Amino acid sequence: MTDAIRSRDERGDLELIDAWRAGDERAATLLVSRHAPAVARFVVSCGEREEVDELVQDTFVRAFGALDGFRADSSLRTWLFTIARRLLLDRRRADRRRRDRVQIDEADAVTEVDALDGVVAGETERRIGQAMARLSPKQREVFTLRVTEGLTYKDIADVVGTTEGAARVHYHNAVQTIKEFLDD
Template sequence: MITPALSSSSSSRADVTDASREESITAWALDARGGDPVAVERFVRALHQDVRRYVAFLGADPQSADDLTQDTFLRALGSLPRFEGRSSARTWLLSIARRAVVDSIRYTSTRPRLSDTEDWQTAAERTQPRDLPGFDDGIALAELLDMLPRDRREAFVLTQLVGLPYAEAADVSACPVGTVRSRVARARTTLICWLDDAEERTPAAAAA
């Protein structure tokens, strides 16, 4: 569901809050360079959910998403002495997460596949009826996002779910900001069409 735009005053307050939070996270990352355990814990806790959401929607299955999240933070903590705060800590960390996913895909592609379906449990779950009471809309959205081309899915997740500004999402994706905007717009249009189609089929299925 697309939520209505906030009023200008509400948006301004939200921008200030978001900016303050980003400054705090970046400050924790800088303090963590010296081995401050409290700063390390706050840094990891603040971004753990965003990193996991990002790697999961890049195509990782639930099991590997947890591993990739852990790998991302291990890489980041090892690289913290070289972090100078030129970008936000979130942008820097998501860039590391992206490299971790790419490395994982390259590694997996060199291994022989044991079956045509790598994650049989997820495949089985996707064959279950989706119009049952209590079905989680979040799972439905995840499946729709999974159907998007990888570049559009990444842009949408970074900006609409993780909340990065378009410029920072462009830094993470290593592409122009205009490209990110175009990918997000196309992803949003496609998702709206799919959701509209799903809503039209649901009453028809119920009537039958």
């Protein structure tokens, strides 16, 4: 969400959801503006390069079609990340089936691409990009959600389907791996 939009409407997500249900289409625009960039960042950080727009759109369509199932136990953004990740995994499974790949392993779902390729500029940034490329898919997801999106371990656990403790371990292992790479 841009700061300009945020400053115009500080209503919480739940209020906006209620407003949308009552027929306020502007509430939907505010919700999408608020969360779509983060969802897109997450999707790209997971290594997705193609049809990011479609995936983000599908995430919102799926979420708005099932808002009655949103229990607000976690934040709307966390829920959106969870849906986006699920769609991403589904898409990759479908791609693999198309390629006649038999083994489907969720742990390999996030591709081993450089999460920051095409974005890095200087030497330091390039090195950080290379370091992140060395992370396991799960470590990269956890690290991105923690550092880039600022999610708590509990929310991260909900998104990636693990425990808070495991998320904490993935995060610290990721930091360690990046530091070791940069120190070499």
